[in-house]
Amino acid sequence: MVIGIIGAGASGMAAALAAAESPNARVILMERQARVGRKLQATGNGRCNLSNMNADRGGYNGTNPDFVQPAILAFDPRATLNWFADLGLYTVTETSGKVYPYSDQANSVVDVLRLNLNKPNIILKLGFDAEKVQKTPTGFCITGGEETVECDKLIVACGGLAGSKLGGTMSGYKLLSKLGHKSTRLRPSLVQIKADWSGCAALKGVRANCHIEILKEGKLFNQSSGELQLTEMGISGPVVFEISRDVCYGPGEWSARIDFLPDWTEEKLKNALQKRRESDLPMEDLLTGILHNRLGRVLTKTAGVRGKNLAKELSNAELEAVCEAVKNLEIPLTEPLGMDSAQVTAGGVLTDQFDENTMESRLVPGLYACGEVLDIDGDCGGYNLQWAWSSGRCAGLHAGKETK
């Protein structure tokens, strides 16, 4: 039996290795790029946060997040790490549950998978861009350029549109749509959000531990605590990625309320500033030693304190305003950055058209899908790759098992 797999990214390689475990299977793995796992290589800032020990149904989003349950239960983070160890990859689990390769290099993950694909029953076709898929009486016919591949079973593992410079594409959605599958609206997720605040440019590159609330029409939409990164255009970093899903969609005004000193009460900050007001401290150092220097200066300016040289010149109202800027800075948000900058695609091919126990299509027998192309997106912290491994393995095992 021939199993065709379109896409040699995270889920496609997991599917290929699983399908190849079946003695009767011959796997043809098609990849449009010149090498396997191009996006995988860029994950986790080059470190590849390949799993999260807390990954379960709770870390996933989509029209029906419960869809992930059987695949994740059958191949959970612990099983995934054992699988990687068998393949030759050693990993480290941080106290937060995030898992990285021991080498701290995403390359190692790609290399281990690539080396294991070197099996007699796996044919790797690099530079094969699957443009057309047809159902035939016995299986599927895939066309890419001048070449065609025929197979009995087909797994679509084309990934999503996010990270387009690394190979994110519409291809999977289009190929599946030709076979009758519908997709939901696609949006970027785990992405930076643009803000209309002049402080952003001045604070480019500054990181701060904060609590952030996202407000829609002044009402709480989402909130999180963690590391914020200021960029030229807006707000980024893990704390923003966690809450970026669906922000700035739909009508209405959006804003972020940021507490740059979440561990301090307002009282504690006021007392500290009051003490500084009693010294000869230059005004520009009012928040020095409490916050990042640049952040402290920008927030003091944002509070409207200008033309004063010494902290002792601060009026009570100005001291209140500085506290407000540090603990309750509200900045308007305009839009998320595009798919180029997103780590994952929210939305995708409707999951109710697939069997969650096997990843097989309910519309076209013998057709499977896995990974990001489906309407599932995980939280920040290794959840998306865990979904790729679990769903890929599920699709591969079932495609391999169901011999004709």
Ligand SMILES: Cc1cc2nc3c(=O)[nH]c(=O)nc-3n(C[C@H](O)[C@H](O)[C@H](O)COP(=O)(O)OP(=O)(O)OC[C@H]3O[C@@H](n4cnc5c(N)ncnc54)[C@H](O)[C@@H]3O)c2cc1C
């Ligand atoms: C910058 C960045 C950092 C990230 N960091 C993390 C992280 O640290 N942890 C985490 O869990 N997730 C992370 N993610 C998300 C994660 O990488 C993806 O969710 C995951 O790779 C999805 O796996 P996949 O197999 O579905 O798709 P992909 O890994 O994208 O693989 C799809 C493959 O299919 C190929 N392909 C597409 N169409 C065709 C076609 N028509 N013919 C042939 N081949 C085709 C593509 O070239 C690609 O190689 C990150 C994403 C980005 C962009």
